[in-house]
Amino acid sequence: MNWEALFSGLTLLFYAVSSIxxxxxxxxxSERAARLARATAMVGLxxxxxxxxxxxxxxxxxxxxxxRMPFAVVAYCVVLVQLFVSSxxxxxxxxxxxxxxxxxxxxxxxxxxxxxxxAAAGSALLRPHVLALLLGFAAxxxxxxxxxxxxxxxxxxxxxxxxxxxxxxxxxxxxxxAAHRIAILGFTxxxxxxxxxxxxxxxxxxxxWYLDPHTVTGVVAWAIYAAYLGxxxxxxxxxxxxxxxxxxxxxxxxxxxxxxxxxxxPAKAADNVHQGxxxxxxxxxxxxx
Amino acid sequence: MRVVLVGLSHxxxxxxxxxxxxxxxxxxxxxxxxxxxxxxLAECAALSTCNRTEIYALTDxxxxxxxxxxxxxxxxxxxxxxxxxHLYSFxxxxxxxxxxxxxxxxDSMVMGEGQILGQVxxxxxxxxxxxxxxxxxxxLFQQAIACGKRARTETExxxxxxxxxxxxxxxxxxxxxxxxxxxxxLIGAGETGEQTAKMLLADGAAPRMLVCNRxxxxxxxxxxxxxxxxxAFEQLGEALGRADIVIASTGAPHAVVTTELMKGxxxxxxxxxxxxxxxxxxxxxxxxxxxxxxxYLYNVxxxxxxxxxxxxxxxxxxxQVDRIIEEELKRFQQWLRTLEVGPTIQQLQQxxxxxxxxxxxRVGGRLSHLSDRDRDMVDAYIRGVVNKMLRPPILHLKDAAxxxxxxxxxxxxxxxxxxxxxxxxxxxADGGKP
Numbered sequence: 001m002n003w004e005a006l007f008s009g010l011t012l013l014f015y016a017v018s019s020i021x022x023x024x025x026x027x028x029x030s031e032r033a034a035r036l037a038r039a040t041a042m043v044g045l046x047x048x049x050x051x052x053x054x055x056x057x058x059x060x061x062x063x064x065x066x067x068r069m070p071f072a073v074v075a076y077c078v079v080l081v082q083l084f085v086s087s088x089x090x091x092x093x094x095x096x097x098x099x100x101x102x103x104x105x106x107x108x109x110x111x112x113x114x115x116x117x118x119a120a121a122g123s124a125l126l127r128p129h130v131l132a133l134l135l136g137f138a139a140x141x142x143x144x145x146x147x148x149x150x151x152x153x154x155x156x157x158x159x160x161x162x163x164x165x166x167x168x169x170x171x172x173x174x175x176x177x178a179a180h181r182i183a184i185l186g187f188t189x190x191x192x193x194x195x196x197x198x199x200x201x202x203x204x205x206x207x208x209w210y211l212d213p214h215t216v217t218g219v220v221a222w223a224i225y226a227a228y229l230g231x232x233x234x235x236x237x238x239x240x241x242x243x244x245x246x247x248x249x250x251x252x253x254x255x256x257x258x259x260x261x262x263x264x265x266p267a268k269a270a271d272n273v274h275q276g277x278x279x280x281x282x283x284x285x286x287x288x289x
Numbered sequence: 290m291r292v293v294l295v296g297l298s299h300x301x302x303x304x305x306x307x308x309x310x311x312x313x314x315x316x317x318x319x320x321x322x323x324x325x326x327x328x329x330l331a332e333c334a335a336l337s338t339c340n341r342t343e344i345y346a347l348t349d350x351x352x353x354x355x356x357x358x359x360x361x362x363x364x365x366x367x368x369x370x371x372x373x374x375h376l377y378s379f380x381x382x383x384x385x386x387x388x389x390x391x392x393x394x395x396d397s398m399v400m401g402e403g404q405i406l407g408q409v410x411x412x413x414x415x416x417x418x419x420x421x422x423x424x425x426x427x428x429l430f431q432q433a434i435a436c437g438k439r440a441r442t443e444t445e446x447x448x449x450x451x452x453x454x455x456x457x458x459x460x461x462x463x464x465x466x467x468x469x470x471x472x473x474x475l476i477g478a479g480e481t482g483e484q485t486a487k488m489l490l491a492d493g494a495a496p497r498m499l500v501c502n503r504x505x506x507x508x509x510x511x512x513x514x515x516x517x518x519x520x521a522f523e524q525l526g527e528a529l530g531r532a533d534i535v536i537a538s539t540g541a542p543h544a545v546v547t548t549e550l551m552k553g554x555x556x557x558x559x560x561x562x563x564x565x566x567x568x569x570x571x572x573x574x575x576x577x578x579x580x581x582x583x584x585y586l587y588n589v590x591x592x593x594x595x596x597x598x599x600x601x602x603x604x605x606x607x608x609q610v611d612r613i614i615e616e617e618l619k620r621f622q623q624w625l626r627t628l629e630v631g632p633t634i635q636q637l638q639q640x641x642x643x644x645x646x647x648x649x650x651r652v653g654g655r656l657s658h659l660s661d662r663d664r665d666m667v668d669a670y671i672r673g674v675v676n677k678m679l680r681p682p683i684l685h686l687k688d689a690a691x692x693x694x695x696x697x698x699x700x701x702x703x704x705x706x707x708x709x710x711x712x713x714x715x716x717x718a719d720g721g722k723p
Contacts, residue, residue, distance in 0.1 A: 153463075162595060239562060240560070241560055
């Protein structure tokens with residue numbers, strides 16, 4: 001039996017159920033649904049841990065062996081941070097955005113597609129580079145969810161629709177503070193990813209590496225988040241306008257992520273594949289075969 | 290014996306009469322002892338709030354209404370005739386239902402208010418301390434408290450603000466979560482503004498208060514009351530740059546906070562949200578200010594609309610609460626019915642015990658050769674047989690009690706077993722020990 005496929009299928013199922021439960025809470029006001037949604041997401045995370053654990057053990061602890069693995073790691077990190085925030089703050093409304101996001105990412109991870117090496121090989125800095133970017137991506141995803149919640153809550157307050165949905169959304173300023181903190185974490189990781197990437201890239205991608213679309217979009221995303229942190233941390237700005245930075249930044253990060261996952265394989269890595277080096281083409285991520 | 294209720298509330302009596310009957314500030318124990326001494330009530334408890342005074346009692350007197358009326362009239366210092374017009378009285382199930390409705394907040398002036406549940410609890414505690422409550426009144430109140438708790442947790446009867454000030458505080462919390470480090474600016478030192486500010490403070494907040502008023506003396510008095518600072522009217526723009534929550538309640542005939550003033554303040558605010566509670570009529574804050582980014586403006590009509598919506602929501606929840614009340618009522622009635630069969634079951638057990646002892650007395654001499662251990666074994670066997678024989682009628686009685694037919698079946702069982710005092714006394718007299 002393909003245990004990886006089984007557990008990643010279960011993960012997908014639990015995230016889907018949890019998403020429905022979170023939305024039931026948000027739109028129907030059921031407190032029980034919110035509690036169930038959190039429990040289901042936790043069970044999903046356990047299944048996800050098992051699926052990733054099996055993958056890592058059977059593939060030499062490498063997350064670079066398949067193009068779909070980054071999606072699985074991002075989904076995992078999003079759920080992990082979501083559950084951490086919900087244990088501290090509650091805020092089931094956040095789950096109604098973040099868990100569906102994790103579900104979408106995990107769907108990509110289990111969708112059949114071409115297998116092969118996803119990233120350049122041959123550098124010790126490659127793993128920290130990829131890990132930092134994936135964790136940063138998860139952080140930006142949650143900051144994006146919080147920014148959407150902020151705008152929604154702000155709109156409801158402005159239009160004086162203060163029944164039902166409004167009461168289930170977290171307080172405006174707390175959302176802003178949480179988004180700011182998570183964005184700092186994401187920015188730190190993105191910076192780390194870009195620094196390690198710039199050290200790895202010349203060897204793996206040749207002298208024109210900085211013209212690669214994923215590098216360009218990554219730097220643009222970095223600039224947007226740097227601007228956000230500049231105005232919010234240094235100048236003390238808050239409010240609607242600063243949340244637009246978080247939304248724009250995340251959209252650019254998505255583009256960077258998709259272009260990095262789908263970009264052509266570097267020559268060196270492709271060579272390694274043919275030569276049967278340590279980076280052999282791996283089986284697809286669970287459920288893909 | 291039956292549970293009865295005599296009382297008055299905001300629905301039946303004016304405040305002048307309610308305050309005369311209220312036990313607020315008086316010793317509950319003294320009042321309950323006075324009531325018990327003046328009447329022939331077996332058990333009693335007094336529920337007294339600012340909106341109601343109700344006496345719950347257990348009695349088998351026929352003229353219980355007159356007795357309680359006279360005792361209450363004496364306590365209040367009014368004539369029984371005058372009081373009678375404002376009193377209501379219930380007996381049995383309607384009395385239980387009334388208490389359950391009260392505990393659930395359905396009978397309160399503001400439907401669903403939560404204070405009443407604590408007052409019902411205090412009422413029971415006072416009756417226990419005064420030793421005027423027995424098993425039935427105690428259980429009635431316990432069931433009412435359970436009912437009230439269920440109503441509050443299983444429905445939304447207690448949710449949502451039902452006063453303008455409270456609605457404003459709840460909205461503030463939806464923007465800022467914690468109010469303890471907020472700057473509150475009070476523009477105008479009117480009574481409503483003061484009340485809202487008090488609500489903010491009562492909600493665990495220790496906000497920094499700025500008071501801005503045309504009359505400096507009045508501003509100083511209010512600032513002193515809240516531990517705040519006085520801001521001159523000329524410095525209002527600067528204060529708006531610092532404030533998180535603004536309560537405006539001046540008597541000015543025109544807008545005090547204009548868009549120009551706010552535009553100046555916004556530069557200093559750097560996008561921080563600001564919540565305006567404009568409870569002045571005519572309005573103190575220009576409506577255009579509410580359209581500015583990161584400004585949330587609520588006037589008295591907006592807040593009143595919130596209150597009305599919440600009250601309507603509570604009204605809808607009342608149906609759910611009624612369902613809970615009926616469930617709890619059924620539970621209490623079932624418990625009451627078991628009391629009807631309890632003494633008969635006890636008598637049956639005493640009867641069987643007396644027979645066993647009389648038989649031992651009769652044949653005990655002929656079994657004197659048995660060791661103590663063997664006699665104990667024989668005794669255990671006999672008691673086992675008797676208990677097994679009594680089990681079906683006891684279960685039958687309990688079932689009959691649960692289905693409301695307890696009294697009828699009690700008569701049958703008593704007739705079949707010939708349960709009367711003489712028989713038991715005889716059996717007791719014959720009784721011996723193994």
